[in-house]
Amino acid sequence: MNGLSRLPLRARLTVWYTLVLGLILLAFSAFVYARVRAGLLAQVDAALTLAANQALLGVAEGDGRLTFAESGRNPQALRRLSDDFVIFLLSPSGTVLDTLSSDDQLPQFPPQPSGSATLFAEGDAWRVYSQVITIAGREGRLLAAQELDPVNTTLLSLEGQLLLGLPLALLLAGLGGYYLAGRALRPIVHITRTAQAITAGNLDRRIAHDGPADEVGRLAQTVDGMLDRLEAAFARERRFTADAAHELRTPLTALKGRLGVTLSRPRPVTDYRATLIEMEEQVDRLIRLTNDLLFIARLEQAEFRPRLEDVEVTSLFGSLLDQLRLLAAARSVALVEELPPGLYLRGDIDLLIRLFLNLLDNAIKYTPPEGQVTVRGEKDDRYVTIAIHNTRSSIPAEHLPHLFERFYRVADDRTRGEGSGGAGLGLAIAWEIARAHGGALTVQSDPQQGTTFRALLPSGS
Structure with missing residues (x-):
């Protein structure tokens, strides 16, 4: 097997395929052989029974014992029987009383019960039929026998044909199976x-299987779907890398520029302090960006385990809205x-505060003047x-x-300037927090109704 x-x-x-077919053909050959042999023996038994019944017509009582009488009813039939069969007339003890045969060398058979059986005499196989008879008040046994050479010859011929045909059939089946397996596996090769x-730089190729929707077709569709997801993931990662580099480069460029200007010539202490x-503001921005990236990475990799507790929604939003009223005003x-x-x-209070602060801050920031931000809540059996x-x-x-992707911002937002747009991580963090709680x-x-963010979170007691 190895x-x-x-x-x-x-x-x-x-x-x-070849082994299974070989076992099937072997079993079928054994079945055919057994059925042919049984059929041939049944024919011999029928002939022996008929011969015994015809021979019984010539049995008579003479000199105190049973014998085949020449004056029987059908001497021609007895002569024909003697050419094809060996007929024995036995006493109840098994002594041969008379025989009917054209062969001088008669086989010797042991006493047999009534019915048919296969016996061997002097190396030859014989089929023997025995029956009890009663003639003129005297009991005896009639034995009809026929040599099985014709049957054995037919069976040997059948064995030869099966032994020759079986390997040939397996050879043809193996060649056909190899060809069909190649055709079946051709899509797998493709x-x-x-x-x-x-490769990472060439993710646009697809299998595009145009065959039937069988197992191979479903495999091809699955691989194409996986490639679609991989291409989308690589595109997100490339966009993330570019956006992260852009977000990091902006404060670093500002730092480098201010340092260059400050060091270009001596300046008063007040200028150094202002610089x-x-x-410090740019460094704080870098720290916030780095912390957000580390935080979202921990959430994505399930390294952060929420400390779950029951949180009363009214008191939570009461404190959050109090913090944001000045910004809203x-x-x-x-x-x-x-x-x-x-x-x-049911959740982690710190994570929930961060989730809803991000959503509320985002809602206030992008609501036009004289607009309104509304917080609503409802509950079902679980959420x-x-x-x-x-x-x-x-x-x-x-x-x-794409709103919940890292660094994704609506195109108009990117043009609003450094102070208003943010890094594009707030909604991504909110989405990951909801996912970490088993929610969404x-x-x-x-355009007519406005924008609604819905957080589906586990219900507390």
């Missing part, structure tokens, strides 16, 4: 070659809370849904599927 496992799949399939030709303050945005009492979440809706603001539909974060946006 040697077989090292063969190519095509050869292994052919070997297994899949292998396509997969080998794909250090600006540099500065932008002329109204904050509305529509939360039912007795609503509890609590917190909806944060802002009016008079919408997101183009083509951007909605979704978004809907409509």
Whole structure:
């Protein structure tokens, strides 16, 4: 078996096909041989029974014992029987009383019960039929025998044909199986070659299987789907790398520029102090960006385990909205809370604060003046849904599927300047926090209705 496992799949399939077919043909050959042999013996037994019944017509009582009488009813039939069969007339003790045969050398058979049996006499196989007879009040036994040479000759011929035909059939089946296995595995070879030709820089190739939707077709479709996901993942990673480099380069460039200007000539102490303050702001921005990246990486890799507890929603949002009222007032945005009492979440309080602060800050930031941000909550059997809706603001539909990706920002947002747009990690962090709690974060946006973020989170007690 170890040697077989090292063969190519095509050869292994052919070997297994051939072995299974060989076992089937062997069983079928044995069945045919047994049925032919049984049929031939049944014919011999029928002939022996008929011969015994015809010979019985010539049995008579003479000189105090049973004998084949020449004056029987059908002497011609007895003569024909003597040419084809050996007929014995026995006493109840097994003594031969008379015989009917054209052969001078008669075989010797031991006493036999009634019925048919195969016996061997002097190396030859005979089929023997025995029956008890009673003539004129005298009992005896009639034995009809026929040599099995014709039957054995027929069986030997059949054995030769089977032994010759079986290897030939297996050879043809092996060749046909090898060809069919090659055709069946041809799409697999194509899949292998396509997969080998794909590299990180060449992810646009696809198998594009045009055959039936069988196991191989489903495999090809699965591989194409996997390649689609890989290409999308590589595209996200490339975009993430470019965006991360851009976000890191901006404060580093500002730091480098301020250092260069400051060092270009001697300056008053106040200028140095102002430069250090600006540099501290850029360093803080780098620290926040780095911390956000590390935090989201830990969430994605499931290294951060939330400390779960029951959190009362009304008190949580009461404190959060109090922190944001000054920001909302500065932008002329109204904050509305529509939360039912007795609503509890099951989660990590620190992570939940970060999740909802990101959503609320994002909603306030992108709500036009005189707009409104509304927080609503509802509960079902297992989950609590917190909806944060802002009016008079919408997101183009083509951007909605990408809002929760790292560093993704709507194109208009990238042009707003350094102070307003952020790094594009807030929604990605919020999405990962919801996922870490076994929940989900979704978004809907409509030019007439505004934008709504919904956080689906486990319900508390």
